[in-house]
Amino acid sequence: MNFGDLVERRIREAQVEGKFKNIKGEGAPIDLQENPFEDPEMRLAYKMLKNAGFCPEWIELMKQIDEEISQAERVWENYRFNRQRQIKSAQNVKVVKFAETIREIDRSRNTTLQRLETRWREINSKITYFNAIVPVDSLKKPLISIDKMRESFSREFPLLSRYLER
Secondary structure: OOOHHHHHHHHHHHHOOOOOOOOOOOOOOOOOOOOOOOOOOHHHEEEEHHOOOOOOOHHHHHHHHHHHHHHHHHHHHHHHHHHHHHHHHHOOOOHHHHHHHHHHHHHHHHHHHHHHHHHHHHHHHHHHHHHHHOOOOOOOOOOOOOHHHHHHHHHHHHOHHHHHHO
């Protein structure tokens, strides 16, 4: 029996035994507007800030990190599309210009990879700060493994010029 099944069984047993009868607030809707983790003395201040459109720094930072990760993914996707287009056009180039076209594709690849690595480092800096200020450990974000991302990028987009020198 797993933990979830055990909990469910105990809840059903308690219901049958009537242990949930006459509990304060029984039958009343749960107020989901109130944050159970915030200091009750600060509740009014937080509510005023929320009503004025403010939110805690870590929430804004979380949104920013998620957006920057999405932007980096779009850079990768755009490069994939452009590389396919470049390779197709290289097939129509005269033999004399073929090698230079292949080198240009590799330069574009290297530039894109450098841009991505710079973005990943910037995102990791923000993640490190975010993890230091987020109030709940379960919300902490893992750092981007730049080595693994570089390896994945290189596997998907190998240097083409290495085939010219054979």
